[in-house]
Amino acid sequence: MSELFLLSEAQMARISPFFPLSHGVPRVEDRRVISGIVFVIRNGLRWRDVPAGYGAHKTIYNRFIRWSQMGVFGRIFVELAKGGGEADEIMIDATHLKAHRTAASLLKKGLFPRFIGRTKGGLNSKLHAVCDSEGRPRTLFLTAGQVSDFVGARALLSTLPSGKALLADKGYDADWFRDALADRDMEVCIPSKSNRKTQIPYDRTLYRKRHRIENMFGKLKDWRRIHTRYDRCAHTFMSAIAIAAIVIFWV
Structure with a gap:
């Protein structure tokens, strides 16, 4: 796991306030899943080819699709960009x-x-x-x-x-x-x-x-x-x- 790309704690602190609340069963660790999404997008991989250290590829893919439909990533970008002055x-x-x-x-x-x-x-x-x-x-x-x-x-x-x-x-x-x-x-x-x-x-x-x-x-x-x-x-x-x-x- 130490060889995998992971968002830093400071980076997660910037974006995590905009994550939707978890309901029912606690979701898989946000840092690991979001880092897996970033890894796939940056390297142009198929979702099934994400390294096993990030967890099940279906979990990562489903999180990306679900939060995309909810507009989560777009809202994070908008809110951070507003703070640009x-x-x-x-x-x-x-x-x-x-x-x-x-x-x-x-x-x-x-x-x-x-x-x-x-x-x-x-x-x-x-x-x-x-x-x-x-x-x-x-x-x-x-x-x-x-x-x-x-x-x-x-x-x-x-x-x-x-x-x-x-x-x-x-x-x-x-x-x-x-x-x-x-x-x-x-x-x-x-x-x-x-x-x-x-x-x-x-x-x-x-x-x-x-x-x-x-x-x-x-x-x-x-x-x-x-x-x-x-x-x-x-x-x-x-x-x-x-x-x-x-x-x-x-x-």
Whole structure:
């Protein structure tokens, strides 16, 4: 057991207050099960291949599915991100996540969308995100791969953290978006599209900091079950993303 990855006591202390209460029979040790979930997501394993030291793989899988359906991991991410404070700059962008055939090959069933679409790169999902000046994700939003960046921008606009300036690439150059940011008294650092009749100036020195959100996406994609989507259900995939964001950036 000493050779296995385990979340530290300090990390567990940050996230355990948001765990649901146990009813009836006491559940298996939280630290061991959550560490097993993290191990599987980070290394891209099948659930049945989780090391025996973490316990029965069915227990780990069932905990992940049940708590994903309850929205536990998403709530933990939201609550920890709220404590990030005000940032000097915030950044918005989106990235594609390839859908594996196990996630995309079956017909869609159930009431909820799977958020898998087709682009020139094949079947994938798109993760829209806002991060702060330290490169930590603050809000996350999942759509099908072919969805416009503006759809993600509209969805994230109401939950934008406070900041002095917003940085984005020219894909977010739209008058309505600039006006919405101006209403929040935020400096807009977005290059103009080439087809804009009157080019809008922006701070090129400040814009260089936008690489931080690209670095954030890179760190998330280091986790194999994030880089390649194996989960058929959008809520389980989003839970995997939230877990990765929590462990990498917030604990």
